[in-house]
Amino acid sequence: MMTGLRILLGAAILGGLGAAAPFTPLWLISLVTLAMSTGLVVCGLIILWRGGLVPFGQALFFATGAYTVALSGRWFGVTDAFLLIALAVIMAALVAFVVGFLLAQYREIFFAMLSLALSMILYGVLVKSETLGSTDGVNVAQASFFGMKPRGPGYTFALFWLALGMVFLAWVGVSAYLGSIAGQLAGAIRDNEIRVEYLGISVTRLVHLKLTISAALAGAGGALAALSISHVDPQMAYWTTSGGFVFVTILAGAASVPAAFLGALLFEIVRTIAVALLPGGWQLILGSVLLLTILFVPEGLGSLMIRKRATISEKGAA
Amino acid sequence: MITVIAIVTDGLVYAAWLFVVAIGLTLIFGVMKILNVAHGAFYAFGAYAAATAIGLYFDRGWPVAGGYLAIATAAIAIGLVMGYILERVFLRRVYGRDEVVVVLITYALFLILEDVLILIWGTDGRSAYQPYTEAGSFTVGGLPLSVYDIGLVGFAGLLAIAASYTIKKTTFGRLLTAVIYDRETAAAFGVDVSRVYTVTFLVGAVLGALGGALTAPKISVTPGLGVEVIVLAFAVVAIGGMGSMEGALVGALIVGLFRAGAVHLIPQLELFSIYAVMALVLVFRPQGLFSRAQPRKI
Numbered sequence: 324m325m326t327g328l329r330i331l332l333g334a335a336i337l338g339g340l341g342a343a344a345p346f347t348p349l350w351l352i353s354l355v356t357l358a359m360s361t362g363l364v365v366c367g368l369i370i371l372w373r374g375g376l377v378p379f380g381q382a383l384f385f386a387t388g389a390y391t392v393a394l395s396g397r398w399f400g401v402t403d404a405f406l407l408i409a410l411a412v413i414m415a416a417l418v419a420f421v422v423g424f425l426l427a428q429y430r431e432i433f434f435a436m437l438s439l440a441l442s443m444i445l446y447g448v449l450v451k452s453e454t455l456g457s458t459d460g461v462n463v464a465q466a467s468f469f470g471m472k473p474r475g476p477g478y479t480f481a482l483f484w485l486a487l488g489m490v491f492l493a494w495v496g497v498s499a500y501l502g503s504i505a506g507q508l509a510g511a512i513r514d515n516e517i518r519v520e521y522l523g524i525s526v527t528r529l530v531h532l533k534l535t536i537s538a539a540l541a542g543a544g545g546a547l548a549a550l551s552i553s554h555v556d557p558q559m560a561y562w563t564t565s566g567g568f569v570f571v572t573i574l575a576g577a578a579s580v581p582a583a584f585l586g587a588l589l590f591e592i593v594r595t596i597a598v599a600l601l602p603g604g605w606q607l608i609l610g611s612v613l614l615l616t617i618l619f620v621p622e623g624l625g626s627l628m629i630r631k632r633a634t635i636s637e638k639g640a641a
Numbered sequence: 642m643i644t645v646i647a648i649v650t651d652g653l654v655y656a657a658w659l660f661v662v663a664i665g666l667t668l669i670f671g672v673m674k675i676l677n678v679a680h681g682a683f684y685a686f687g688a689y690a691a692a693t694a695i696g697l698y699f700d701r702g703w704p705v706a707g708g709y710l711a712i713a714t715a716a717i718a719i720g721l722v723m724g725y726i727l728e729r730v731f732l733r734r735v736y737g738r739d740e741v742v743v744v745l746i747t748y749a750l751f752l753i754l755e756d757v758l759i760l761i762w763g764t765d766g767r768s769a770y771q772p773y774t775e776a777g778s779f780t781v782g783g784l785p786l787s788v789y790d791i792g793l794v795g796f797a798g799l800l801a802i803a804a805s806y807t808i809k810k811t812t813f814g815r816l817l818t819a820v821i822y823d824r825e826t827a828a829a830f831g832v833d834v835s836r837v838y839t840v841t842f843l844v845g846a847v848l849g850a851l852g853g854a855l856t857a858p859k860i861s862v863t864p865g866l867g868v869e870v871i872v873l874a875f876a877v878v879a880i881g882g883m884g885s886m887e888g889a890l891v892g893a894l895i896v897g898l899f900r901a902g903a904v905h906l907i908p909q910l911e912l913f914s915i916y917a918v919m920a921l922v923l924v925f926r927p928q929g930l931f932s933r934a935q936p937r938k939i
Contacts, residue, residue, distance in 0.1 A: 428923075432676045432740055433879070436879070605756070606755050607752070607753050614746065614753070618746075
């Protein structure tokens, strides 16, 4: 469980970032906002990852969240950012709850590939249907915040502060979940499911719960991304989007929640540079870094930090 | 009536294509326990290599029959080269690690190869329709049938027989069965597991490339064609049972006929029908139709 001190520290760091926003170039704020949306999805992936589950189709929930924001605005005229995000979270969690009855039966590669197949179905539906914008996607109307409608740079700041708030909630919430009994059981599921069953716990229901939580986070991330980019398109449900999330999770490691956000930030920065310098080589870079990370730093970059800390404390004990 | 015939013939042609792609995937999984996402890259490279070979061959105006040989040669060559590099340089390092980790390795390789493909062949589409049109067509009961498609079905049938013969009757097939059943025991009895792995991976790679090469004359060859294939082939293999050859055949037939039915009756549901049938099968038989019982490890 997290101590009050750590929560205060985290709040102070995020508050500091928020206060620094007006003195930061706008493009950087947009980039960080986008990175935080990826970070939210990765938080959800960590929950599954600890149970040995790797979803290759998390873009299903990400896109569900993003399209919920875009279509609620377009069809029902909903513009309040908080309401839009809440709707996106609910929709994504609902989709996960329904597909969870099938997905939660599976583990390992079956789980990975089935979730990939499901996300590709959504991609196929989005591309084919005119009412959902087809390949062009849908524009997202500018959101309002409790009736206020900031414009220009103010809108970017408002979204950034909103993102910081979401990150804080996700961090506290996910850390609390990972520390809870249900969260701690993830490692046990990974090691030996049958033993967990013998303890009288339904693994399937636990996996179903983990999937729904991770989908809610992915929906929040998708909603934030939709508001931040002001546009949604079927690419958000595509397998490369899911691949990006898995990539950040491997890069950061499943050890800590802050590492997920730092990893996501690193990912967005590298992507921005790569797209500028090597337009055709993005997947090449992504694949190569992924390969090198798995081969040489299998626990993720976050683990380097922890390993170092462990050696220091061991020395201290000796 | 004519719709029924159309559904059956279209379904068989589609099933034949699916079988060629899926059997390589299921073979590698059955023997090596690797779900090879890079199979999609074998397919895409096979298609591009065949399109290039066809272009070079037919530009010179050489006899048509040799064009088919050119397709096969291109596919086998690229499959062997890619399979060898992937197995020796990358997969060899991760044998024995978590299945999911190995999937991620092949996924990373797939990402890299997708871009390498564009670096080699560019982003423009290619067409290599000559072998398809030159083979001609005839009509049965008012329904045009392409000779090339019939050849494809015949090829898939031969492949099924050859695979079954190899596994049941030849020495290598028996070694393969031993490794599939229990790798460690097979190694203890002196089976060269490492060599079996290499050969299996090469055969799988060639089959993937061949699947792409045989499809090249029927479609416009464009980047990104490997993705759809890996998801479809996975659906086929999941229906049949991972690692089962009979399963791949039956899975291909089920998916092929279902899709053809959807295309002719409710075209909007084409893509959806495939996953719907997969979900349906998996609800009743979660490990696929032809899966072996797994022991519980407590």
